[in-house]
Amino acid sequence: MNKSQKSMIALLGVLLVFFGFVITRIGIAKPASTVKIAKIPAGEYDPAVWGKFYPLQYESYKKNSIMEPSPTGYGGSLKVQKSDMMPEIKTNFKGNPFSVDYTEDRGHVYALEDIKETKRIGPKSPGACITCKTPYLEKLVQETGWGYAKLPFSQVMDTIPSHGYISCANCHDPENMNLRVINPAFIEAMDRKGVDVTKASREDMRSYVCGQCHAEYFFEPNTSRVVFPWDKGSKPSDIYAYYLDKPLGFVQDWQHPDSKAAMLKAQHPDFETWSTGTHGKAGVACADCHMPYERKDGQKYSSHTMTSPLKNLDAACGTCHTQGSAWLMDQVKTTQDYTFEVLHTAGQNVTRAHEAIKKASEIPNVNQDELANARELVRKAQWYWDFVAAESSMGFHNPDQSLNSAAQASEFARQAIEAANRAAGINLL
Structure with missing residues (x-):
C-alpha cells in the first residue's frame, strides 16, 4: 500500500466518524421546528395561560398593543377619527352613530376597551355587538344560542372579564391547536353557500378564522341575530341585490335625516373584498400576508402580530415577490393613493346627492316618483362608496x-x- 492510498483511507475514516456523529445526533435530537402541543382546558380564554405553552406566538401576539401609523398613511392602529381624512363621513352618516365616532381600528387586544369607549354604543345597543370582540362568544353561544344577541349590551359585557379580548381561543381549538371558527354567523352563512366549515382544509381555515369577523353583516330585526349577507355572492352588487329583497325583514340600518333615504352601513367587508381579488382567487390566505412565518432559536412559527404586511415586507411579501421592498412599498402606496383619490371624490358626490334630494323634498308639488328614485340612487351610491371606505x-x-x-x-x-x-323641476345643484 503506497502513501497515497494510506492517506485516502485515513481521510475516509475521518469522514465516516464525522458523518456517523451527525447522523446519530439527527436521530436522537428533536427537530427544533417541532412545537409540542399542549392540551389547554376547554373554556380557558386567558391568552396569558396559552402563552405559557406557546411563548413565541404569545410574545408576538402582545405586540398587537403597539399603536402606530400605517407606512402608507392609510389605516394604521392609532385611534384617530376617519373623518379627519374624509370629512364627508360626517354628512353621509348623518343620523347614524358613525357620524359621531368612527375611529381607526386598533389591535385585537383593544377590542373590549374600544367598544366600551366608543360613542356608537348606547343603552339600546344589543348584546350582538359583542359577537366579534371576544372568545367568550363560544361560552355565550353554548349557554344561550343566539339568545345573548337580544340582551342589553351592558348586561352581556358585564360577563366578560378584562382578559376577554380577541385572542387565541377565537381561532384555535384548545385541545389540539387546530384552527376553528366560533362565530355562528360565519358558520351559518357558509352553510347556506354549501360549505361545511368543520371539513375545511387547513389552508382555507387560515382565511376563515379571519373572515369570521372581518366581514359585512346586519342584525336580524327583533332577534338581533348576526347575519352575513352572502347568499347571492360577495361582490358589492351581489350584496346590494340581497338587501333589496329585504332579507328576514331587514330594510335599513337607519334613515338619513336630510335625504330621508333608507341607508345601509357597510361593516369592514375585508373577507368579501379579498376573496374576489387577485390574492384571494390565487389561494393566498389572509395569514400568509398578515401572519407570516418567522424563526427564533431554530423554531418556525406564525407571527401572531396581526398587522399590515408593509411592516414586515420581506417575510410577508418577499416569499412570492422578489422585486425588493422598495418596489413592493411603491406598488401598495400607488394603489392606495389612486383608490383614495377616486373614493374621496365619490364620497363628496354622495354628500351633494343628499343635499340635492333634501332641497327637492322641500319644494311644493315635487314629483314623488322621481324623488323616490333619487333616494334609491343615493342609497346605492353610498353603499358602493362605503363598501370601499369601510374596508x-x-x-x-x-x-x-x-x-x-x-x-x-x-x-x-x-x-x-x-x-x-x-323631481323638483329645476336644477338644484
Whole structure:
C-alpha cells in the first residue's frame, strides 16, 4: 500500500466518524421546528395561560398593543377619527352613530376597551355587538344560542372579564391547536353557500378564522341575530341585490335625516373584498400576508402580530415577490393613493346627492316618483362608496373592484342628483 492510498483511507475514516456523529445526533435530537402541543382546558380564554405553552406566538401576539401609523398613511392602529381624512363621513352618516365616532381600528387586544369607549354604543345597543370582540362568544353561544344577541349590551359585557379580548381561543381549538371558527354567523352563512366549515382544509381555515369577523353583516330585526349577507355572492352588487329583497325583514340600518333615504352601513367587508381579488382567487390566505412565518432559536412559527404586511415586507411579501421592498412599498402606496383619490371624490358626490334630494323634498308639488328614485340612487351610491371606505386595505385587497366600486358610487350619485332635479323641476345643484 503506497502513501497515497494510506492517506485516502485515513481521510475516509475521518469522514465516516464525522458523518456517523451527525447522523446519530439527527436521530436522537428533536427537530427544533417541532412545537409540542399542549392540551389547554376547554373554556380557558386567558391568552396569558396559552402563552405559557406557546411563548413565541404569545410574545408576538402582545405586540398587537403597539399603536402606530400605517407606512402608507392609510389605516394604521392609532385611534384617530376617519373623518379627519374624509370629512364627508360626517354628512353621509348623518343620523347614524358613525357620524359621531368612527375611529381607526386598533389591535385585537383593544377590542373590549374600544367598544366600551366608543360613542356608537348606547343603552339600546344589543348584546350582538359583542359577537366579534371576544372568545367568550363560544361560552355565550353554548349557554344561550343566539339568545345573548337580544340582551342589553351592558348586561352581556358585564360577563366578560378584562382578559376577554380577541385572542387565541377565537381561532384555535384548545385541545389540539387546530384552527376553528366560533362565530355562528360565519358558520351559518357558509352553510347556506354549501360549505361545511368543520371539513375545511387547513389552508382555507387560515382565511376563515379571519373572515369570521372581518366581514359585512346586519342584525336580524327583533332577534338581533348576526347575519352575513352572502347568499347571492360577495361582490358589492351581489350584496346590494340581497338587501333589496329585504332579507328576514331587514330594510335599513337607519334613515338619513336630510335625504330621508333608507341607508345601509357597510361593516369592514375585508373577507368579501379579498376573496374576489387577485390574492384571494390565487389561494393566498389572509395569514400568509398578515401572519407570516418567522424563526427564533431554530423554531418556525406564525407571527401572531396581526398587522399590515408593509411592516414586515420581506417575510410577508418577499416569499412570492422578489422585486425588493422598495418596489413592493411603491406598488401598495400607488394603489392606495389612486383608490383614495377616486373614493374621496365619490364620497363628496354622495354628500351633494343628499343635499340635492333634501332641497327637492322641500319644494311644493315635487314629483314623488322621481324623488323616490333619487333616494334609491343615493342609497346605492353610498353603499358602493362605503363598501370601499369601510374596508381595511384602501383598495389593495382588490384594486380593480375597489376602483370600479368607487367610480360607480360617483355615477350613482350623479344620477341621484339628476333625479332630484327632475323631481323638483329645476336644477338644484
